[in-house]
Amino acid sequence: MLNPDWKPDASSPLPVYKQIEQYIREKVLHGEWPPGTRLPSHRALSALFGVNRSTVAAALNLLSASGLLEGNRGGGTVVRSGPLEPSTSAVKAPIWMNAADEGIHYPNLPVIQTINRMEAASGVIRLGTGELSPELLPHGSYNQLLAELSRCRRRLSYPEPQGCPQLREAIARHAAADGIRASAASVLVVSGSLQALHLISVGLLPRGAAILTEKPSYLYSIHAFQSAGMKLIGLPMDKEGLQTEKLADAAAAYSASLLYTNPTFHNPTGRTMSMERRMQLLEQARASGLSIIEDGAYNELWIDHEPPPALKSLDSEGRVLYTGTLSKSFSPGLRIGWVIGPEPVIGRLADIKMQMDYGSSMLSQETAALWLSSGRHEAHLVHIRSRLRERRDHLLELLHRFFLDIAEWDKPSGGFYIWIKLTVTVPLRALFEAALAEGILLNPGDLYDRNDRQHLRLSYAYASAAEMNGAVPALSAIVRRLAKTERQES
Amino acid sequence: MLNPDWKPDASSPLPVYKQIEQYIREKVLHGEWPPGTRLPSHRALSALFGVNRSTVAAALNLLSASGLLEGNRGGGTVVRSGPLEPSTSAVKAPIWMNAADEGIHYPNLPVIQTINRMEAASGVIRLGTGELSPELLPHGSYNQLLAELSRCRRRLSYPEPQGCPQLREAIARHAAADGIRASAASVLVVSGSLQALHLISVGLLPRGAAILTEKPSYLYSIHAFQSAGMKLIGLPMDKEGLQTEKLADAAAAYSASLLYTNPTFHNPTGRTMSMERRMQLLEQARASGLSIIEDGAYNELWIDHEPPPALKSLDSEGRVLYTGTLSKSFSPGLRIGWVIGPEPVIGRLADIKMQMDYGSSMLSQETAALWLSSGRHEAHLVHIRSRLRERRDHLLELLHRFFLDIAEWDKPSGGFYIWIKLTVTVPLRALFEAALAEGILLNPGDLYDRNDRQHLRLSYAYASAAEMNGAVPALSAIVRRLAKTERQES
Numbered sequence A, B: 001m002l003n004p005d006w007k008p009d010a011s012s013p014l015p016v017y018k019q020i021e022q023y024i025r026e027k028v029l030h031g032e033w034p035p036g037t038r039l040p041s042h043r044a045l046s047a048l049f050g051v052n053r054s055t056v057a058a059a060l061n062l063l064s065a066s067g068l069l070e071g072n073r074g075g076g077t078v079v080r081s082g083p084l085e086p087s088t089s090a091v092k093a094p095i096w097m098n099a100a101d102e103g104i105h106y107p108n109l110p111v112i113q114t115i116n117r118m119e120a121a122s123g124v125i126r127l128g129t130g131e132l133s134p135e136l137l138p139h140g141s142y143n144q145l146l147a148e149l150s151r152c153r154r155r156l157s158y159p160e161p162q163g164c165p166q167l168r169e170a171i172a173r174h175a176a177a178d179g180i181r182a183s184a185a186s187v188l189v190v191s192g193s194l195q196a197l198h199l200i201s202v203g204l205l206p207r208g209a210a211i212l213t214e215k216p217s218y219l220y221s222i223h224a225f226q227s228a229g230m231k232l233i234g235l236p237m238d239k240e241g242l243q244t245e246k247l248a249d250a251a252a253a254y255s256a257s258l259l260y261t262n263p264t265f266h267n268p269t270g271r272t273m274s275m276e277r278r279m280q281l282l283e284q285a286r287a288s289g290l291s292i293i294e295d296g297a298y299n300e301l302w303i304d305h306e307p308p309p310a311l312k313s314l315d316s317e318g319r320v321l322y323t324g325t326l327s328k329s330f331s332p333g334l335r336i337g338w339v340i341g342p343e344p345v346i347g348r349l350a351d352i353k354m355q356m357d358y359g360s361s362m363l364s365q366e367t368a369a370l371w372l373s374s375g376r377h378e379a380h381l382v383h384i385r386s387r388l389r390e391r392r393d394h395l396l397e398l399l400h401r402f403f404l405d406i407a408e409w410d411k412p413s414g415g416f417y418i419w420i421k422l423t424v425t426v427p428l429r430a431l432f433e434a435a436l437a438e439g440i441l442l443n444p445g446d447l448y449d450r451n452d453r454q455h456l457r458l459s460y461a462y463a464s465a466a467e468m469n470g471a472v473p474a475l476s477a478i479v480r481r482l483a484k485t486e487r488q489e490s
Helices: A016-029 A042-049 A053-065 A096-102 A110-119 A139-149 A165-176 A193-203 A247-253 A275-288 A343-357 A362-373 A376-402 A428-437 A465-489 B016-029 B042-049 B053-065 B096-102 B110-119 B139-149 B165-176 B193-203 B247-253 B275-288 B343-357 B362-373 B376-402 B428-437 B465-489
Strands: A069-071 A077-079 A187-190 A210-214 A231-235 A258-261 A291-295 A320-325 A337-340 A417-422 A455-459 B069-071 B077-079 B187-190 B210-214 B231-235 B258-261 B291-295 B320-325 B337-340 B417-422 B455-459
Touching: A016 A053, A042 A053, A053 A069, A110 A428, A139 A362, A139 A376, A139 B139, A165 A187, A165 A320, A165 A337, A165 A362, A187 A193, A187 A343, A193 A291, A193 A320, A193 A337, A193 A343, A193 B343, A210 A247, A231 A247, A247 A275, A275 A291, A337 A343, A343 B193, A362 A376, A362 B362, A376 A417, A376 A465, A428 A465, B016 B053, B042 B053, B053 B069, B110 B428, B139 B362, B139 B376, B165 B187, B165 B320, B165 B337, B165 B362, B187 B193, B187 B343, B193 B291, B193 B320, B193 B337, B193 B343, B210 B247, B231 B247, B247 B275, B275 B291, B337 B343, B362 B376, B376 B417, B376 B465, B428 B465
Parallel strands: A210 A231, A210 A258, A258 A291, A291 A320, B210 B231, B210 B258, B258 B291, B291 B320
Antiparallel strands: A069 A077, A187 A337, A320 A337, A417 A455, B069 B077, B187 B337, B320 B337, B417 B455
């Protein structure tokens, strides 16, 4: 997990391998890299430091000779855990190094870790990224909001854990426009809707609970529920969304009491649940006692026509907990999302949120409240909907030209994603690696369904038209090359 | 957990009891108060709505008569869980109501919940609050920062989960001034240092791990570790801080591999660990293989003289994870704290932070980076140190006048707290309630040590001198009254 942000200075009189040796020596001697720390591979270090591998080898050899580093059984290099001097033989290493592997919470999936690391790299075309391109974000308005806020007097104290009243009222009004009836007391402000899932997982469910969801599902790409000891039960989808006829049976078979669904512009498939299906879902939930988490992250981002109403707007029993966010439209960096639900449930979640981070940034909350209540949000949505339409149509056209004979897809009517199904056989991991080697970052389907072998989640929200023009033909060529290899091997 | 923010309109032609009836009816019919929701007591509702109890009773009687509410076994009132109409008898209630009691994470302690609620009320004198008074927070500088930021161009995208590089560099420089050697790669930005404890609890420790700490300790007032299944083992303190001679034995007896300590201006006792004791602690930790979390929240807030160096500055093995915060000096509402430690450990915590909230608010991070790197922070500390000195001396003088014969205390040389030990017998719960009835909010000692029966944590950071002038004599009178009752009863 080391991620050095240092590079040797080529203009220094000290040879580069000596600079690297000194850098690592200081990291070890000052405890930043304690005994047992695994070093990245020679190849990775040479990339990180921008030097060739023999230079890295020369530096590591010096460090091994002086006893600071040693080889481990896996063929890698680690910081030496034995005593450096005989006199310190009674010293026991701190627990951290093993403990990090023992912790309760799962690490991110390796592919997700790679995606995160590569998203920060320059020159990579992000063809799967679930966020708006920087060019679609409202930089000017954002600075206007800050200028307005710089003229306000405020409390700098601890926030109300449930969220500042002005923002909760603005969210309640915003939700009312979508037919969701909620007072400010029914709203919890969270630091992005991912946090909402985490709070729900530790706040509302017994350990070992089963959670029903669509398969594929965004939930499989994160560990919010699994790390809290929950099981995910994936249910099949069709073009109208989650299939509801088996819902009651699945709920009974797994003693599940909760369903997570993303009915509108579903991540990753882009599908939208029909109105009829929504009514069936609520009916089934009533009959089987299921509660529902409705992820409404993409609801506002329709392109062709407004989607059917949110499940929450059809719920008069307090059966649905609705999550919304500003990350998909305004600013992901603001970290503002919300949960709308029954007041006692919101109170319980607010109590846990207080124990975890004492409430979300007041500055983010103030900015979000001003953004929503000033009318800027609606105007901005009109703008990005038309930009998303252009981008979607552009990507569809490219797919039509370069993927027609090797893949299938549906046209999404909103959200960010096209879920393409490859009709030739290509190992997804090899495809991910080969694309990355050509500077194209993909979200393979197995992130959303462990057994998936043939889908990619493409996004038209992030990459520019010019980037798509380069990446889509390149990706098509990679798929054809790998499919050919696969045929020859089988 | 209901916390209605609505009040009836006295100028409306509709009688107040009818307004209350309509308000509750709508809450129930729209699912904001689902079946099973427990209503607050008549007394609490009359306080919340600002009406007398007979008015509340009239409204609730109407609602019970129409079948929306019913009594529960405990003598309270709940939203009726049975079907309202025979035709809907197949409907099963959503899980939320029970599930909220079943969730993994513990709720806040009841006294903490009361304190949180009352802190938001007006007219309450907060004599125990662990934060700076609003009059000590830098409102003007804060607005200058926002004005500067409104002229910057920024990325509005998702943050780097570990924290934005500019802030991590500013934190590393800030820590260097305290002798802590850390590069930006060794720093994790968190949404307040409470979040750091939560990340450590689920990220670095196996379930059931034992954690050593001072007794009393701030850790007992929160559930960060207990909710993750950890056990706290409290060790005795003396005037030099945590007693180290029994440390190795305790570590062995409980198989503990981690110690949480707040060595400088300790919460709640105000004590500071001596230099000699710090050296002994590190020696013991080395001998017994203990890792250390050092909570440095109050380190900068010295009043009389600089405290001994942080444990982290004496650590060259990566044994200490150090947590710091801007909440105690600059703005609690910004929600910015940090962890400094070995890079692999920081990487593991950043990976989990990403899964929980995808990184802290970028706007808060930008503000914090500008605050720290502009030199404003140091100038502000000089200012608040002298204000804290005045406040501490004022509270000590009041204690001397009103508590000399009924309590003992030490003079703290920094931080926020005076830990007073009552030398007369007074039940702490009764004292808390009696003080609250007179508008004085206290932090009783049993929040920090379940078995404590005689301490109060007073704070000179929040209440004004005028408020202290009123509250301290009043509190003295309450203690004397309760002590007398106690003597008569025994």
